[in-house]
Amino acid sequence: MMKRDILISEVGPRDGLQSIKTVMPLAQKKAWISALAASGLREIEVGSFVPAHVLPQLADTAEVVAHALTIPDLTVAVLVPNLRGAEAALSAGAHKLTIPFSASETHSLKNVRRTHAQMFDEVRGIVALLKAHAGKRPTLEGGLSTAFGCTYEGVVPADKVVRLAAQLCEAGCDEVGLADSVGFANPAQVRDLVVRVRAVTGEKKFAGLHLHNTRGLGLANVVAGLDVGVNTFDSSMAGIGGCPFAPGATGNIVTEDLVFMLESMGLHTGVDLDKLLEARKVLAAAVPHEELYGYVPAAGVPGVRA
């Protein structure tokens, strides 16, 4: 494997915080995001423009974006479920918008009450909005959720995911990513689906992988992604959020463990693990009653034991 540069997109402030009960106060969010950026993370998904009654944890996303924009060289990403969310994101000045698009139409209907046809309308509306924007245009990613399977539909055929990826590009998305929202993916499937999807999106428009560790295969799936050339991975500090199951069955893959693995393999993330563990302390202090995951924070990095 060649030495190469890997982008880690930290999604803890969005995917993590939306999944835990604690509502983190704005001041702590700002401090945490600053600490994350100080560790060398170059992209952070800082929130989601959804109605406050749906996700009260993320009601202050506009203020969070405003703070994140003051951090030099940081790509400030947000999630937008629809055109209205995109308008808010555009006003706030986010650099990157991701619209989640569930490959499972059943999940799409249950989650956002929209068919695939309605979701494509939403995407085209956002694309038109961004095109009409006078200032520097933010990037739009179509995030194909449940791409590796769905708890409502079970298997989601790869052909369908490939077709949707092509249609998202046609609709005007700058990038398309694949999300294993419910932790169904295995390494063979990751290799297969990435290769097939990238064949229709092209290298440049493939946004990367968003993996969950529900069944403990998160980092194994990263290795499979690396094998087929994936260079961008989402992860969440301390693996917070995401899973209603027993201890150990975490949500997102853990940023700390991911950084350790990639750097150990001789890849370059730009992240300083010591500083990342400092940022974890900021998180721990802000959500003292939430369970934090991660093997490397518990075991430390390999080395001679004093």
Added chain:
Amino acid sequence: MMKRDILISEVGPRDGLQSIKTVMPLAQKKAWISALAASGLREIEVGSFVPAHVLPQLADTAEVVAHALTIPDLTVAVLVPNLRGAEAALSAGAHKLTIPFSASETHSLKNVRRTHAQMFDEVRGIVALLKAHAGKRPTLEGGLSTAFGCTYEGVVPADKVVRLAAQLCEAGCDEVGLADSVGFANPAQVRDLVVRVRAVTGEKKFAGLHLHNTRGLGLANVVAGLDVGVNTFDSSMAGIGGCPFAPGATGNIVTEDLVFMLESMGLHTGVDLDKLLEARKVLAAAVPHEELYGYVPAAGVPGVRA
């Protein structure tokens, strides 16, 4: 990746039980091993022939072997630290003996109070013993522990591991395996070291990988091993034993998660996951105060949620 057959060598009754405080009574060990074999596991390391005062948890290994030998089509493996242990294993009738040989000489001295030269004497003594044996000769594996790093020496040079592997073959070992005893390995290192070691042992004499999940990279390292053709992996039910760290920082890789991953990838382990989870219940009942690990036992297999 081609459909291929993977051998999982279950080491819970040895590596797991030696690392926990609970001494499992003989009757429960028998029941657990029978349940493990009933799930389709074809090789189980059932104990270790070490003095009872060193490891009281494994003092009944001869009786455990006698029971395991009554199970059809099961390879009964044991660990032997020296010639005396090998004599006991031979008397007991074990099919396979593994002598741990620490690539780190400091670790070897601290652990078994022997230099590498003394360890090679031990290996040659065992080889002579086995050659002189009248009955069906058991297999002897040299298990290169701390092959990926050591808590005393830190980095263990790959060249040294390769040289030791060649010398173990020359000394008469039937197979040589690589163990990441302290959880230092990363996927790039696994690929590199396996390829280099197998170049000197040959395909047939490469015994496989014994991985720990201390830093959460266990299954990622399995994927790396699969990539370079490894077909045998040690693992431990519920990941019991092995680690003095915080919750989540487990010992061996978890058999249940390993079986799930391999079968999901379309590989063939011969293990029935439902029956494996039945065997986990036998273990849980026998060691009620020990922490059991594993993501798949907690989250279940992927599927449509009722």
